[in-house]
Amino acid sequence: MRTHQVRSYLADVTTDSQYEIRVKGHLGLRWSAWFDGMSVTNLDDGTAVIRGTVVDQSALHGLLQKLRDVGIPLLSLEQIPPNEFTDNQRT
Amino acid sequence: MTDTAGNVIANELLATKLHAPRRRRELVHRPRLNDRLVRSHQPVLTLVSAPAGFGKTTLLTEWFGDVDDSRALTAWLALDEGDNDSAVFGSYLVAALQTVAPQVGITAVAVLHSARSLQSAVAVLINDLQTLSDDVVLILDDYDVIHSTDVHEAIAFLIEHAPPRFRLVLASRADPPLPLARLRARGDLLEVRAADLRFTDDEASTYLNERMGLQLAPRDVGALEVRTEGWIAALQLAALSLRGRDDVAGFIANFTGNDRFVVDYLAEEVLERQPRDVRDFLMHTAVLDRFTGSLCDAVTGRTGGKATLEMLDRANLFVVALDDRREWYRYHHLFADVLRARMLDEQPERLSELHRRASEWFDAHGDASEAIAHAMAGRDVERAAQLIEMATPMMRQTRQEATLRRWLEALPVELFEDRPVLSLALVGARMATGDSIGVETLVERAEQWLQTPHATPIVFDHYEFTRLPIQIEMYRAGVALLAGDTDGTIAHATRVLELAEPSDHLPRAAGAALLGLAHWSLGDLDKARIRYTESLECFVKANFIPDLMGVSLGLADIQIAQGRLRDARRTFESALKHASVYTALRGTADMNVGLSELMLESNDLDEAARHLQISTELGEHAGLPQYAYRWRVAMARLRQAHGDLDGALELLSEAEAVYNTDFSPAIEPIAAMKARVQLSQGDVASARRWVASRKLAAGDDLNYVREYEHITLARTLLAESSDDTVAFVTRLLAAAEAGNRERRVVELLALLALALEANGDRHAAVLALEQALVRAVPDAYVRVFIDAGAALISLLRSVSLSDDAKRHAQRVISGANPTNAPPRRGGLVDELSARELDVLRLLRSELGGPEIARELHVSLNTVRTHTKNIYTKLGATNRREAIRRAAELGL
Numbered sequence: 001m002r003t004h005q006v007r008s009y010l011a012d013v014t015t016d017s018q019y020e021i022r023v024k025g026h027l028g029l030r031w032s033a034w035f036d037g038m039s040v041t042n043l044d045d046g047t048a049v050i051r052g053t054v055v056d057q058s059a060l061h062g063l064l065q066k067l068r069d070v071g072i073p074l075l076s077l078e079q080i081p082p083n084e085f086t087d088n089q090r091t
Numbered sequence: 092m093t094d095t096a097g098n099v100i101a102n103e104l105l106a107t108k109l110h111a112p113r114r115r116r117e118l119v120h121r122p123r124l125n126d127r128l129v130r131s132h133q134p135v136l137t138l139v140s141a142p143a144g145f146g147k148t149t150l151l152t153e154w155f156g157d158v159d160d161s162r163a164l165t166a167w168l169a170l171d172e173g174d175n176d177s178a179v180f181g182s183y184l185v186a187a188l189q190t191v192a193p194q195v196g197i198t199a200v201a202v203l204h205s206a207r208s209l210q211s212a213v214a215v216l217i218n219d220l221q222t223l224s225d226d227v228v229l230i231l232d233d234y235d236v237i238h239s240t241d242v243h244e245a246i247a248f249l250i251e252h253a254p255p256r257f258r259l260v261l262a263s264r265a266d267p268p269l270p271l272a273r274l275r276a277r278g279d280l281l282e283v284r285a286a287d288l289r290f291t292d293d294e295a296s297t298y299l300n301e302r303m304g305l306q307l308a309p310r311d312v313g314a315l316e317v318r319t320e321g322w323i324a325a326l327q328l329a330a331l332s333l334r335g336r337d338d339v340a341g342f343i344a345n346f347t348g349n350d351r352f353v354v355d356y357l358a359e360e361v362l363e364r365q366p367r368d369v370r371d372f373l374m375h376t377a378v379l380d381r382f383t384g385s386l387c388d389a390v391t392g393r394t395g396g397k398a399t400l401e402m403l404d405r406a407n408l409f410v411v412a413l414d415d416r417r418e419w420y421r422y423h424h425l426f427a428d429v430l431r432a433r434m435l436d437e438q439p440e441r442l443s444e445l446h447r448r449a450s451e452w453f454d455a456h457g458d459a460s461e462a463i464a465h466a467m468a469g470r471d472v473e474r475a476a477q478l479i480e481m482a483t484p485m486m487r488q489t490r491q492e493a494t495l496r497r498w499l500e501a502l503p504v505e506l507f508e509d510r511p512v513l514s515l516a517l518v519g520a521r522m523a524t525g526d527s528i529g530v531e532t533l534v535e536r537a538e539q540w541l542q543t544p545h546a547t548p549i550v551f552d553h554y555e556f557t558r559l560p561i562q563i564e565m566y567r568a569g570v571a572l573l574a575g576d577t578d579g580t581i582a583h584a585t586r587v588l589e590l591a592e593p594s595d596h597l598p599r600a601a602g603a604a605l606l607g608l609a610h611w612s613l614g615d616l617d618k619a620r621i622r623y624t625e626s627l628e629c630f631v632k633a634n635f636i637p638d639l640m641g642v643s644l645g646l647a648d649i650q651i652a653q654g655r656l657r658d659a660r661r662t663f664e665s666a667l668k669h670a671s672v673y674t675a676l677r678g679t680a681d682m683n684v685g686l687s688e689l690m691l692e693s694n695d696l697d698e699a700a701r702h703l704q705i706s707t708e709l710g711e712h713a714g715l716p717q718y719a720y721r722w723r724v725a726m727a728r729l730r731q732a733h734g735d736l737d738g739a740l741e742l743l744s745e746a747e748a749v750y751n752t753d754f755s756p757a758i759e760p761i762a763a764m765k766a767r768v769q770l771s772q773g774d775v776a777s778a779r780r781w782v783a784s785r786k787l788a789a790g791d792d793l794n795y796v797r798e799y800e801h802i803t804l805a806r807t808l809l810a811e812s813s814d815d816t817v818a819f820v821t822r823l824l825a826a827a828e829a830g831n832r833e834r835r836v837v838e839l840l841a842l843l844a845l846a847l848e849a850n851g852d853r854h855a856a857v858l859a860l861e862q863a864l865v866r867a868v869p870d871a872y873v874r875v876f877i878d879a880g881a882a883l884i885s886l887l888r889s890v891s892l893s894d895d896a897k898r899h900a901q902r903v904i905s906g907a908n909p910t911n912a913p914p915r916r917g918g919l920v921d922e923l924s925a926r927e928l929d930v931l932r933l934l935r936s937e938l939g940g941p942e943i944a945r946e947l948h949v950s951l952n953t954v955r956t957h958t959k960n961i962y963t964k965l966g967a968t969n970r971r972e973a974i975r976r977a978a979e980l981g982l
């Protein structure tokens with residue numbers, strides 16, 4: 001039985017899936033901590049990419065809900081195979 | 092705060108959830124949106140679905156908030172995470188409606204607590220709403236926080252069955268999982284989405300220049316409108332940024348010249364322009380969902396919180412007032428997230444401290460729920476565990492076990508190792524919500540603490556700690572009961588009574604009840620009766636009336652079995668008296684079914700029908716688990732008494748489908764009842780088939796649980812003129828005598844008389860009959876003789892009896908032939924009135940209740956009353972059946 005954990009702002013250290021979420025608009029890098037320590041990269045085309053490890057589906061939906069609550073438009077969501085992800089930009 | 096029934100009622104803080112928001116000062120009137128409302132023909136559901144900051148609530152206050160103009164009763168409810176608990180949601184739903192219609196929902200709340208079904212409560216609430224003559228609008232704000240399927244289903248149910256004058260309005264950041272497509276297709280949905288809510292150029296111009304007092308050129312307004320895409324929150328932030336700024340052009344150039352996410356950019360602009368202390372205030376208080384001046388002071392460690400809030404309110408800086416007195420506020424949701432994100436980035440190390448201060452303030456102000464939430468958010472699980480432990484007794488009493496369980500299961504599992512009281516709290520919460528996962532492990536660990544000398548577990552509620560041994564024994568008794576381990580149940584329940592103090596009324600009541608049940612299963616009716624009586628007394632002392640109902644039912648059943656009919660009657664009536672302070676308490680319907688059966692024993696058919704009608708009117712939710720089948724059995728017996736044997740069999744089959752004795756021993760199986768009816772019809776073959784299927788034989792060992800079936804076998808043997816009958820009945824008689832089961836004794840004596848008569852031994856038959864009659868006098872048993880068949884009645888007529896016996900024999904004989912003609916199939920005790928015949932005529936058509944009411948020019952309630960009376964008089968349980976029976980009777 002999985003231990004129930006207190007909802008935490010800090011990132012969990014696991015080796016689970018990597019996800020990449022693209023949003024419309026640049027975000028200040030200070031948002032990284034809010035998004036569970038995921039990296040935030042602003043691209044030239046006016047979009048931003050939020051990238052990092054997500055423990056499970058519930059955590060993914062929690063992240064999507066945070067994005068929803070801030071109101072930033074979602075563009076795409078992709079799971080990145082582990083070996084392709086070499087540059088884990090953790091703060 | 093709670094009332095005597097343990098219901099959660101609104102207090103000062105919670106009233107903010109019901110508060111209708113005020114109309115905003117800088118309102119831009121938008122006729123294009125208002126027209127949509129006017130042209131929409133009052134659909135049952137209005138949905139405003141858009142992200143945060145699009146002005147959903149503002150729109151709804153514009154549409155529905157004008158109390159003077161509006162002809163509708165408008166109720167508001169702001170939802171939050173806690174409303175995912177069905178009990179909490181139901182209570183708030185009713186409380187919201189009661190702000191405009193105080194008379195609705197009283198029964199719904201009772202149903203919520205006794206039947207624990209949100210949907211049943213909503214069904215009853217809908218009935219109440221139908222009695223209102225005004226239009227009713229219910230607005231649920233922030234519906235997106237709801238993820239509970241029970242709540243979603245209850246809302247879908249409400250929409251589907253809403254009365255004609257009722258409208259539901261939902262404001263949400265995401266489309267809710269309701270059947271929107273279907274509603275859309277039916278024209279029953281008014282939808283407002285982000286695209287509708289975005290400011291147009293004109294609207295943006297009005298807002299920025301007229302409302303916010305800026306003097307922007309059309310080109311600048313246009314640039315802002317494009318950049319923000321008409322997003323109101325963004326425009327608001329832009330306006331705040333521009334206020335008092337000289338270099339408008341520079342600002343707009345910067346703003347439009349980058350790709351920053353608008354809210355991020357603008358919020359930072361606005362925040363940067365605030366004085367340092369205001370910025371700190373904003374960021375530190377952002378950890379709070381709702382705040383008031385003194386709470387802000389506690390969290391910021393400063394003073395002047397109230398003044399700061401008032402200033403923010405006046406400057407229109409992101410706070411929303413939650414009440415009319417301007418005491419409680421929250422931040423605009425969007426802004427709160429921006430603040431929190433900044434906090435996490437700039438001062439994460441301060442967060443636990445801020446949460447701890449908030450937790451302490453809420454604890455000191457009696458809000459356990461918020462105190463615990465903040466302790467959890469600050470990751471201070473130990474503090475949270477302590478608060479939960481202390482809050483448990485109150486949560487139990489107000490029956491918020493679902494919430495308690497959610498709190499406890501959010502704690503790390505390791506915490507429970509050292510906290511036996513907390514562990515038992517989780518055990519109780521799980522079992523109360525129908526789940527026994529992992530419970531045994533928790534109990535064993537807690538027990539170890541009790542058995543280890545010099546042990547020092549972590550305990551905060553010391554009184555509960557002293558009660559642990561009792562709690563553990565109660566738990567084990569319950570487990571034994573579930574496992575069918577009667578000896579184990581007796582052992583542990585006895586321990587409970589040994590450990591309990593004389594003033595521990597609740598554990599004594601529960602323990603005695605379990606003992607009563609166990610003894611009953613073993614056939615020891617005397618002990619069972621004594622324990623049940625003890626249990627009842629303790630429940631009364633503890634003032635725990637709901638639990639008293641089930642025990643009363645058991646006690647009465649035993650008293651009836653032991654031939655103490657007057658005692659049983661007193662038990663039912665006493666229980667109903669205790670229940671009268673509640674509305675439709677679960678179990679009141681069962682008491683009435685019980686009284687009906689008592690009346691039937693003495694062949695008082697009118698009274699029996701009357702009590703059944705009362706129980707029907709109380710409704711299913713006023714019944715315990717046994718109710719469904721026992722009502723049908725009682726009604727079947729009533730039909731049989733009227734000579735409708737086929738109808739009785741039909742109902743008994745229905746009863747079989749819903750058979751549920753809860754935990755009571757299954758001593759009168761319905762299949763056996765059916766066999767008896769079949770014997771009365773002369774259908775010996777069916778009865779014999781039943782005997783074979785149950786593998787019953789005259790040579791069986793006898794025991795209490797099978798007694799009813801064995802007596803049924805005896806009747807079958809009698810009908811088959813078997814030689815074994817006399818000997819078998821004599822054996823059964825000895826057992827019933829030994830067990831003090833008076834009613835069975837009378838029944839068996841009557842059977843014995845018939846068997847002896849059939850053997851040609853008239854003298855012995857008369858003696859047995861006389862004995863039966865004499866013993867039947869004190870409790871006025873009449874039915875038992877009539878049910879023995881026509882042969883018994885003719886025996887009664889033909890023999891000369893002693894004086895004592897003769898009087899009762901007369902009573903039986905006249906009971907066997909009520910008033911005029913011999914009972915024809917389907918004869919009615921009460922004829923239908925003229926009005927009832929009118930309603931019956933319309934029931935045959937396709938018309939629904941409201942249409943029938945219109946046809947007859949009466950209220951829906953009147954139609955309902957007539958319909959109920961019709962059903963009871965015809966002995967029907969639904970419309971189709973009533974029509975069929977009426978056709979049989981030629982009505």
